[in-house]
Amino acid sequence: MSYMTDRKRAEGLGSAKSGTDHFWAMTKSSVGLLILVPLFIFTFGSALGGTYEEVVAYYSKPFPAIVAGLTFVxxxxxxxxxxxxxIEDYSHGTARHVAIIAVTCISYAAIAAGLFALVQLAL
Structure with a gap:
């Protein structure tokens, strides 16, 4: 039997005060992807099926390279x-922190690899 009040039991489980900021960040990136993905498909589709030299020449132009880079990021x-x-919603304990760190590292590594490949292709 616990003699804690309802307030004491709920303390530390409430709002983290970052939900609205996260919502708007996700909304802005969604709108950005809504514009970038069709542009990427259009620009990538033009290069699809070409020889290596044609693809390198195509991505040496600024517009397709910038669209591809922005879409990656x-x-x-x-x-x-x-x-x-x-992860924050569905996992608890140490696994939660490890998973968040892993997802962050994988995401930034993928961004770096994609941009490196794009720079190698464009230059």
Missing amino acids: VGWVHFKSGAQTM
């Missing part, structure tokens, strides 16, 4: 935020 940051929210 915004897409992986959006993934990181969504995965972190899912």
Whole structure:
């Protein structure tokens, strides 16, 4: 039997005061992806099926390279935020912190690898 008040039992379990900021960040990245993904598909579709030299020449132009780079960055940051929210909602304890760190590292590593490949292709 516990003699704690309802307030004492609920203390520390309430709002983290960051939900609205996270919601708007996810909404902004969603709108960004809504614009970037069709542009990426359009630009990538033009290069699809070409020889290596044609693809390198195509991605040497600024517009396709910038669209691809922005899509990589915004897409992986959006993934990181969504995965972190899912982990925070459904896991507890040490596994929660390890999973959040792992998702963050994987996301930023994927961004770095994608941008490195794009720079190698464009230059």
